[in-house]
Amino acid sequence: xxxxAAQKLTKVFGSGSTAVTALEDVTINIAEGEFVAIMxxxxxxxxxxxxxxxxxxxxTSGEVLFDGISIAEMTDQHLTELRRRxxxxxxxxxxxxxxxxxxxxxALPVTxxxxxxxxxxxxxxxxxxxFGLQERLNSRPDQxxxxxxxxxxxxxxxxxxxxxxxADEPTGNLDTRAGDEIAGLLRQVSTEFNxxxxxxxxxxxxxxxxxxxxxxxxxxxxxxTPLNTTDRQPSEPFxxxxx
Numbered sequence: 156x157x158x159x160a161a162q163k164l165t166k167v168f169g170s171g172s173t174a175v176t177a178l179e180d181v182t183i184n185i186a187e188g189e190f191v192a193i194m195x196x197x198x199x200x201x202x203x204x205x206x207x208x209x210x211x212x213x214x215t216s217g218e219v220l221f222d223g224i225s226i227a228e229m230t231d232q233h234l235t236e237l238r239r240r241x242x243x244x245x246x247x248x249x250x251x252x253x254x255x256x257x258x259x260x261x262a263l264p265v266t267x268x269x270x271x272x273x274x275x276x277x278x279x280x281x282x283x284x285x286f287g288l289q290e291r292l293n294s295r296p297d298q299x300x301x302x303x304x305x306x307x308x309x310x311x312x313x314x315x316x317x318x319x320x321x322a323d324e325p326t327g328n329l330d331t332r333a334g335d336e337i338a339g340l341l342r343q344v345s346t347e348f349n350x351x352x353x354x355x356x357x358x359x360x361x362x363x364x365x366x367x368x369x370x371x372x373x374x375x376x377x378x379x380t381p382l383n384t385t386d387r388q389p390s391e392p393f394x395x396x397x398x
Contacts, residue, residue, distance in 0.1 A: 157184040158351050164217035166203050177203040179374045190345035190352045192362035195371035201355040209321045210234050243312030245322040249304045251296040258292045261310040282310035302333030322354040326361050338364040
């Protein structure tokens with residue numbers, strides 16, 4: 156069964172002569188524990204699709220289903236709880252709080268959700284430890300490299316134990332080495348921790364870490380490519396699609 160699905164999803168910004176169709180009739184299904192990359196040229200609707208899947212925006216028509224339940228039918232409170240407890244978000248620019256250290260940043264979602272500070276800290280430290288940041292727990296963002304900041308951001312996305320991680324260009328602000336480390340970490344999140352990961356990227360090398368790539372162009376799905384991640388190194392090329 157799909158954990159997240161889009162059915163005939165359309166998103167139009169504006170109206171009349173100034174209307175812009177960002178997505179048109181998009182249908183996709185993503186299984187529990189799957190790692191999916193969404194690729195396409197700039198302006199093709201990748202980030203719009205991710206925002207709709209995460210309930211950050213509402214479609215013009217069509218629907219998004221989480222565990223078979225339409226997001227559109229959820230109350231605002233239910234949707235807020237869904238985003239807070241079952242969906243983790245990772246963004247290009249990390250969005251860490253400058254005055255908080257790594258543990259405090261990673262613990263923030265569960266702290267705001269009412270978890271006791273000692274328990275929130277323990278949850279955050281567990282994920283930071285998984286990601287090799289044992290020695291950086293008390294470091295503030297300006298004391299961390301870009302790759303380390305993104306690892307803190309991924310720990311923050313996972314601290315509430317969500318089932319779905321949505322990552323919007325998570326390597327776009329990193330150099331090649333750090334980008335590969337983050338992409339490999341996201342694959343680990345899927346394979347070892349059984350989380351579903353949906354990642355938007357423009358980089359074919361980063362997309363090759365996924366199990367499947369969905370290609371968008373002009374707001375439409377134009378192709379899907381499954382990848383053999385067992386017998387293939389992540390950096391190996393996949394079948395190209397002409398945008």
